[in-house]
Amino acid sequence: MGDEGTLATVLLAMFAGAIRVSTPFLFVSLGECLTEKAGRINLGLEGTLVFGAMTGYALSLHTGSPWLGVLAAGLVGCVFGAIHGYLCKLPKVNDIAIGIALMLFGTGAAFFFGKPYIQPQAARLPSIPLGGWSDNPAVQQALEINPLFIIGFFLAVAMWWAFRNTRWGLVVRTTGDSTPAAVALGIDVDRVRLLATTVGGFFAGVGGSFLSLSYPGSWSEGLSSGQGLMAVALVIFARWNPLACFGAAILFGAAGALGPALQSVGISEGYHFFNAAPYILTLAILVVAVSPKRALRGAPSELSITK
Amino acid sequence: MAELTQAGPQVRTELADRARRSSEYVLVPAVAVLVSAILFSVFLLFLGKSPAQFVELLWKGGFGSWFSLQNTLVRASPFMLTALCVAIPARLGMVVIGGEGALIMGGFGAAVIAIPMVSWAPAPVILAAMAMAGMLAGGIWIGIVGAVRHYRGVNETISSLLLFYIAVSVLNFFVEGVLRDPSDPNKPSTMPIGRENMIGPMPATDVHWGLAAGIVVCVLLYFLMNRTTFGFAARVTGGNLRAAQAQGLPVGRLVMVSCFIGGAAAGLAGFFEVAAIHGKANASLIAGYGFTGILVSFLARHNPLVIIPIAIFLGGIDASGGLIQRRMDLPDATVLVLQGLMFVVLLASETFYGRYSFFRKSEGT
Amino acid sequence: MTDFKLNRRAFLKTAAAGAAGAGALGLPTMASAAGLTIGIVYVGPRDDFGWNQAHAEAAKVLKGVPDVTVVEEENVPETVAVAKSMESMINLDDAKMIFATSFGYYKPFVLDLAGKYGDVQFRHAAPLWTDEDPKNAGSYFGYLDQAHYVDGVAAGLSTTSNRLGFVAAKPIGTVLRNINSFLLGAKKVNPDAEVQVIFTGEWSLPVREAEATNALVNANCDVITCHVDSPKVVIETAEARGVKTCGHNASQAPLAPKGFITGAEYKWSTIYTQYAADLAAGKTLPNFIGAGFDKDFVQNTPYGAGASAEAIAAADAARAEVKAGKPIFTGPILKQDGSVLVGAGASLDNYDPMLDRTDFLIEGVIGSIT
Known part of the structure; x- marks a missing residue:
């Protein structure tokens, strides 16, 4: 295999990986973006993701319909989001800490109830083959696009548009930027945050169902390797912009595909670091892109993480 | 007690006042523990299991005998040190969740520095060097978190988490690569430090010295944070960053030093894992102690002294988890559910502090 | 499912009582296998559709041996936790035989405990036991x-x-x-x-x-x-x-x-069945067994x-x-x-x-x- 062929293989793998691996990051980061825009941070989305993955798989197994699984995963995500939103409404309760606690609880509960679902094969989400024009099987596979990826893309666009152009978007942004201003406008701040966190939980649950129902498409206890937590980092370097969340998720997916792709073309020394590429990349981007001198553009100023 | 009865009425009122105030810090968590116990009991009843048996086994497996108590204490010692990695930066208002990474780097650093020393140095020298290296490695690891926070404004929760994943890849890279002990092909590890150089148990127990170190460090850091100007400055900064800057406090140095201290504590836990348990560094260092430390610190409300009993309590849950699995036929995740539930309820209970006037007024007024 | 669990619990209770009785009488457990409690430790969940499940399913045969009680613990990491889990089985469940099913359990944990508890038999699933190791320890392995x-x-x-x-x-x-x-x-x-x-x-x-x-x-x-x-x-x-x-x-x-x-x-069932037969016959288990197709240990x-x-x-x-x-x-x-x-x-x-x-x-x- 020539050098050009090698490079093309790696690039194609990263492109394909970007589409395959990015969807859970995309959904969780959109959910987190909405939550944070309203001025709260929910670190518990990792637990929501894992519980959503388990629930989606279980429902798909019992009903035979993967889409019902996705819906169920979203609904349990709502429940987790609502718990977070409600508890953080109480005075003196720290949203970051509650998030960590819910992460532990969600993961533990998913492991507990997920035991019977490790072995059976549930119906998986179908994918849309868009690569029929190519006779290269790798290209065809890369363009086997999951409908959730497409939905996620349109969701990102819709959120981006809604934040700018709708009354709801204004309400959420105002709530996140200044509690006093929002109160002066007659906005029920707590309710907006509760709703934003609940809907954010829905997205995270759906993101989890992608893991168990699409790619890799199976439920096991090792399914999430911190995707839900990483999504929080993605939101920060996406500067709370849903379209940038999409880009960041894509980048992260591509970085995740780098390690296996390099090994497949025979470059395997130091594969531990290639495998850690998403984390190293994220840290590097944060260090370069963030600056303490000025407030982050787009950062909701009520957010505890930016204070 | 004698003092109290002999003291004048004014002193007595003052003491009663203080007792009342501090009783809030006992009563609120106690009620929260009770509530989570009730919720968890409902969960067990729903599964057709007996909560009474659960409590009985929790006691038996964690505290009920000398063996069980030692089991608990052995497990508690790394929790104390990793909890400090959360608690100390928390005084400045930072949420560091990557103590696991500092533990890994600490254990790795300790094992690496021992490699060239085992052939010539006496055990105490090796152990001292290992402990220093472990604390330094862990301290630098979380120190980086403080530095990027201060100089670049990178959120510490996220950077510490990222550094955990990076620490795992650093450890695996070296342990499975250049530093691998060729005599052990099935468990990639660094060269062993040798039995003769390992830390034994404390006298008359089965518990290694990491427990004593954990308690001593908790006490020392309690004094540092509550009785020194450093601790005072840290708390001022945590309370109000702008006020601290206005007063001319060296905020950046406070942030980095606090992170370094926290990381060094977790690194010390890594040192004990290597020096008292494994005798070498390998992937077994990644055992989740750092993540349990987060739970411990939050439950202790980041108070280093309170960390000691909370760590022992969680060590007890851990220690009895196996017995509960065996006797009640419950999966291992049961303990995770219990921990998560308790964590959520205890954090939510924070809202009740200062809400009831009972804890504020004294009898006289 | 629930019925099964209740049955198992009731079974455990009576079996535990039996074990306690045997202990009180001072019966040499290895010699007669009467009231023997066996502890099995797994590194991951027992239903992982992989390594641990293969062991857990094969080890079920041990539960069928008369007067033998099996206690199991899953998700035990290769740290001091496994030493304490095994010790807890020995001290609290009166286990006289331990099966440790993960590579990293052997050194130092199984070796240390074998030295400490001379009357307990330890068997570990990897070809690691040598003549220099304690005689109450041992290995079993299939050459996959x-x-x-x-x-x-x-x-x-x-x-x-x-x-x-x-x-x-x-x-x-x-x-x-x-x-x-x-x-x-x-x-x-x-x-x-x-x-x-x-x-x-x-x-x-x-x-x-x-x-x-x-x-x-x-x-x-x-x-x-x-x-x-x-x-x-x-x-x-x-x-x-x-x-x-x-x-x-x-x-x-x-x-x-x-x-x-x-x-x-792996065909762990061959090994565990052989162990079960040895135990039922009151024989001491061999220190080392390892084989491939020749003894039906793999398939x-x-x-x-x-x-x-x-x-x-x-x-x-x-x-x-x-x-x-x-x-x-x-x-x-x-x-x-x-x-x-x-x-x-x-x-x-x-x-x-x-x-x-x-x-x-x-x-x-x-x-x-x-």
Whole structure:
């Protein structure tokens, strides 16, 4: 295999990986973006993701319909989001800490109830083959696009548009930027945050169902390797912009595909670091892109993480 | 007690006042523990299991005998040190969740520095060097978190988490690569430090010295944070960053030093894992102690002294988890559910502090 | 399900009472097996569809031995936790025999406890016990590379690209040995065959396992096998890509109705059944048992739709040969670095202790250990 062929293989793998691996990051980061825009941070989305993955798989197994699984995963995500939103409404309760606690609880509960679902094969989400024009099987596979990826893309666009152009978007942004201003406008701040966190939980649950129902498409206890937590980092370097969340998720997916792709073309020394590429990349981007001198553009100023 | 009865009425009122105030810090968590116990009991009843048996086994497996108590204490010692990695930066208002990474780097650093020393140095020298290296490695690891926070404004929760994943890849890279002990092909590890150089148990127990170190460090850091100007400055900064800057406090140095201290504590836990348990560094260092430390610190409300009993309590849950699995036929995740539930309820209970006037007024007024 | 659990609990209770009674009477438990409690420790969840499940299902046979109680603990990490779990079984459940089923349990934890509790028997699932270790410790192991060798034979005749893919967890001895044997099997029938390996770095990491499988298929590999804790994801992903697969650890045949060829499986049940019989007869368990096809300790999964008649015939023949003791490592074999492992005309016995310490890949495997 020539050098050009090698490079093309790696690039194609990263492109394909970007589409395959990015969807859970995309959904969780959109959910987190909405939550944070309203001025709260929910670190518990990792637990929501894992519980959503388990629930989606279980429902798909019992009903035979993967889409019902996705819906169920979203609904349990709502429940987790609502718990977070409600508890953080109480005075003196720290949203970051509650998030960590819910992460532990969600993961533990998913492991507990997920035991019977490790072995059976549930119906998986179908994918849309868009690569029929190519006779290269790798290209065809890369363009086997999951409908959730497409939905996620349109969701990102819709959120981006809604934040700018709708009354709801204004309400959420105002709530996140200044509690006093929002109160002066007659906005029920707590309710907006509760709703934003609940809907954010829905997205995270759906993101989890992608893991168990699409790619890799199976439920096991090792399914999430911190995707839900990483999504929080993605939101920060996406500067709370849903379209940038999409880009960041894509980048992260591509970085995740780098390690296996390099090994497949025979470059395997130091594969531990290639495998850690998403984390190293994220840290590097944060260090370069963030600056303490000025407030982050787009950062909701009520957010505890930016204070 | 004698003092109290002999003291004048004014002193007595003052003491009663203080007792009342501090009783809030006992009563609120106690009620929260009770509530989570009730919720968890409902969960067990729903599964057709007996909560009474659960409590009985929790006691038996964690505290009920000398063996069980030692089991608990052995497990508690790394929790104390990793909890400090959360608690100390928390005084400045930072949420560091990557103590696991500092533990890994600490254990790795300790094992690496021992490699060239085992052939010539006496055990105490090796152990001292290992402990220093472990604390330094862990301290630098979380120190980086403080530095990027201060100089670049990178959120510490996220950077510490990222550094955990990076620490795992650093450890695996070296342990499975250049530093691998060729005599052990099935468990990639660094060269062993040798039995003769390992830390034994404390006298008359089965518990290694990491427990004593954990308690001593908790006490020392309690004094540092509550009785020194450093601790005072840290708390001022945590309370109000702008006020601290206005007063001319060296905020950046406070942030980095606090992170370094926290990381060094977790690194010390890594040192004990290597020096008292494994005798070498390998992937077994990644055992989740750092993540349990987060739970411990939050439950202790980041108070280093309170960390000691909370760590022992969680060590007890851990220690009895196996017995509960065996006797009640419950999966291992049961303990995770219990921990998560308790964590959520205890954090939510924070809202009740200062809400009831009972804890504020004294009898006289 | 609930009924089963209640029954089991009631059973445990009475059995525990029996054990306590025996202890009070001071009966020598090993001599008579009366009231013996056995503790089993697993490193992961018991229903992981992989390594731990294979042990747990095979060990069920021990529960059928009269007067034997089995207590089990899952997800016990290879830290001080496993030492304490085993000790807890000994102290609180009165266990007189412990099965430790993960590699990293042996040193130092099993060895230390064997020294401390001389009246408890310890058996560990890896070929690690030697004469210098305590006499109340021991090892049991199946040499799975023999089954991977047979997989390789079938795979070598199933590939058209001559490229076989191997998704491996970590570069440890048993994994490397399986990779090497898989290639030797393929080369036996197809001298042009090569094996491309991708290490994921962890025993269970589904997303990266799926990525690795896709990367191998993209790199023109048309038969995929693996050595990870739970091969479900690898097999399903490969099947979705339309390539053939060989399994690992347990039967994955139902997961790949089109492309499944065969798989390498431990047959722990042979070992545990033998142990159970020894215990029932009041015999002391041997310190070391390890074997492959010769004693039915490993097996191949029944052939799936992906196996051609030619592949089946060659694989069956290869299995018969290995069972009869024909060496897998027959020279000339070079290591990846070009040094000679086995000279022309020479061979290594299938149980050569040198193979237990495999820290190399052989020539023809693409991918490095570090």
